[in-house]
Amino acid sequence: MAKVRHESEWYPLEPGETVLDGLLRQGVRVPHGCRAGACQSCLMRATSGAVPEAAQVGLKDTLRARGYFLACTCRPQEGTALEVAGASELRVPARVVELESFSEDVFAVRLEVETPLDYRAGQYVTVVRADGLARSYSLASLPREGRLELHVRLVPGGAMSGWFAREVRHGDRVDVQGPAGDCFYVPGQPEAPLLLAGTGTGLAPLYGILRDALESGHTGPIHLFHGAREPAGLYLVDALRALAARHPNLHYRPVVLAGGGGEVEEGALEAKVLTCLPKRPVGWRAFLCGNPEAVLSLRKKLFLAGFSLKDIHADAFLPSVPRAGPVAGAA
Amino acid sequence: MTSVYEKIGGEPAMAAAVDVFYRKVLADERISHFFEDVDMERQAAKQKAFLTMVTGGPANYSGKDMRAGHKHLVDRGLNGTHFDAVAGHLKETLEELGVPTDLVGQVMAVAEGARADVLNR
Numbered sequence A: 001m002a003k004v005r006h007e008s009e010w011y012p013l014e015p016g017e018t019v020l021d022g023l024l025r026q027g028v029r030v031p032h033g034c035r036a037g038a039c040q041s042c043l044m045r046a047t048s049g050a051v052p053e054a055a056q057v058g059l060k061d062t063l064r065a066r067g068y069f070l071a072c073t074c075r076p077q078e079g080t081a082l083e084v085a086g087a088s089e090l091r092v093p094a095r096v097v098e099l100e101s102f103s104e105d106v107f108a109v110r111l112e113v114e115t116p117l118d119y120r121a122g123q124y125v126t127v128v129r130a131d132g133l134a135r136s137y138s139l140a141s142l143p144r145e146g147r148l149e150l151h152v153r154l155v156p157g158g159a160m161s162g163w164f165a166r167e168v169r170h171g172d173r174v175d176v177q178g179p180a181g182d183c184f185y186v187p188g189q190p191e192a193p194l195l196l197a198g199t200g201t202g203l204a205p206l207y208g209i210l211r212d213a214l215e216s217g218h219t220g221p222i223h224l225f226h227g228a229r230e231p232a233g234l235y236l237v238d239a240l241r242a243l244a245a246r247h248p249n250l251h252y253r254p255v256v257l258a259g260g261g262g263e264v265e266e267g268a269l270e271a272k273v274l275t276c277l278p279k280r281p282v283g284w285r286a287f288l289c290g291n292p293e294a295v296l297s298l299r300k301k302l303f304l305a306g307f308s309l310k311d312i313h314a315d316a317f318l319p320s321v322p323r324a325g326p327v328a329g330a331a
Numbered sequence B: 001m002t003s004v005y006e007k008i009g010g011e012p013a014m015a016a017a018v019d020v021f022y023r024k025v026l027a028d029e030r031i032s033h034f035f036e037d038v039d040m041e042r043q044a045a046k047q048k049a050f051l052t053m054v055t056g057g058p059a060n061y062s063g064k065d066m067r068a069g070h071k072h073l074v075d076r077g078l079n080g081t082h083f084d085a086v087a088g089h090l091k092e093t094l095e096e097l098g099v100p101t102d103l104v105g106q107v108m109a110v111a112e113g114a115r116a117d118v119l120n121r
């Protein structure tokens, strides 16, 4: 049996159980979201004992070196005794200072952080509410803008998005943990073509990356594809058109599955994206964000079209996964 | 003795080869369905481990791992034809990357040696 010590109490783990599931099962509150090692909401720190390598996949070296790991992918070996602490020292207090509606179900949440966050546009943070509810959101803002801007889609029955949409008040406090992710613009090769594609609020990180690239003096063509089911699902259309008017190298292409017309194209996003590629996309860099199926499928198509894997940066917005029922056969 | 892995150029060469090799494999309709793993990052890492192994680099692949790792694919019908297809892509990849013929031969011999384990025979 492996056991985990948290706030001076030991908790036994079932065979094969993750630290996250074991602690939640026994009533310990641990922030979590995707349960798949993607959102980093469940970050914890090992203060003594060894964590399996798999539990540190995707973490920055600086975090690894300090013993941080993801509780949802941490399955300690039989006989392990692990002492853990939460990640509160990685969080900064923030206040909700503004909400702005972008479309029927997408709105901006602007946060003021107590101490400036060191991040790159396009990375994501985990927002942790006072009661421990945690969800990840990509940053649409630029560091120089001061406030953090998130684009949140109201998910039917959504705990965090519903709270933001209906209950949050100006000045309410949340904690912000992060940043994480490597979906961001790296200066250099200013003439290289950039491909930015996303669905729904996948536009948030792309909006940050896009403005970051333009402000960094990127001169190469930038193709921005924003996909939605219907025109009502698009947002920031006027802002992006205005940006494209000022920057001839920016090609903004809103695409919808139905109801297109005028300057909004109709069809499958993937097909539209592929048509903008040359035969050999050498030197191209791609940024893909949003709906997980769309992101993963497009990633594969781009790879087959000749992109190098290292030039495809993708953030799939994995939804939260509720905890599985009690382990079968467990006493 | 220097391994083929080192002669070819070690880790950076392998990283470049994975892109080419994996792309060929994914684009081949005879075998792409065995590689439908949506987690491309992980799949690419496996391809790299495989290439590293067949070129005699620092790999921790054993015959036992090869068997266990392919069992579910054998259950789904993986057979000698598929093995030949993958081996063919491997050969082409190495040739395209300018690996000398005798080294390609050595790599292909190692790959051939893994046939029984991969097909769980």
Ligand SMILES: Cc1cc2nc3c(=O)[nH]c(=O)nc-3n(C[C@H](O)[C@H](O)[C@H](O)COP(=O)(O)OP(=O)(O)OC[C@H]3O[C@@H](n4cnc5c(N)ncnc54)[C@H](O)[C@@H]3O)c2cc1C
Pocket (backbone or CB within 6 Å): A033, A034, A038, A039, A124, A135, A136, A137, A138, A139, A150, A151, A152, A153, A154, A155, A156, A157, A158, A159, A160, A161, A162, A201, A202, A204, A205, A315, A316, A317, A318, A319, A320, A321, A322
């Ligand atoms: C790296 C990363 C970045 C993200 N960035 C953003 C962002 O910029 N903007 C944004 O709006 N969201 C983003 N998300 C998703 C976000 O973290 C939440 O999952 C989302 O806001 C829903 O949370 P909720 O608490 O409102 O809903 P929950 O209470 O978590 O969900 C309610 C129910 O709906 C399901 N569900 C939730 N989302 C979806 C979905 N998309 N499709 C299908 N079913 C779903 C859940 O599984 C659950 O059954 C990101 C996720 C990740 C991992």
Ligand code: FES
Pocket (backbone or CB within 6 Å): A032, A033, A034, A035, A036, A037, A038, A039, A040, A041, A042, A043, A070, A071, A072, A073
């Ligand atoms: S990374 Fe563990 S819950 Fe998302």
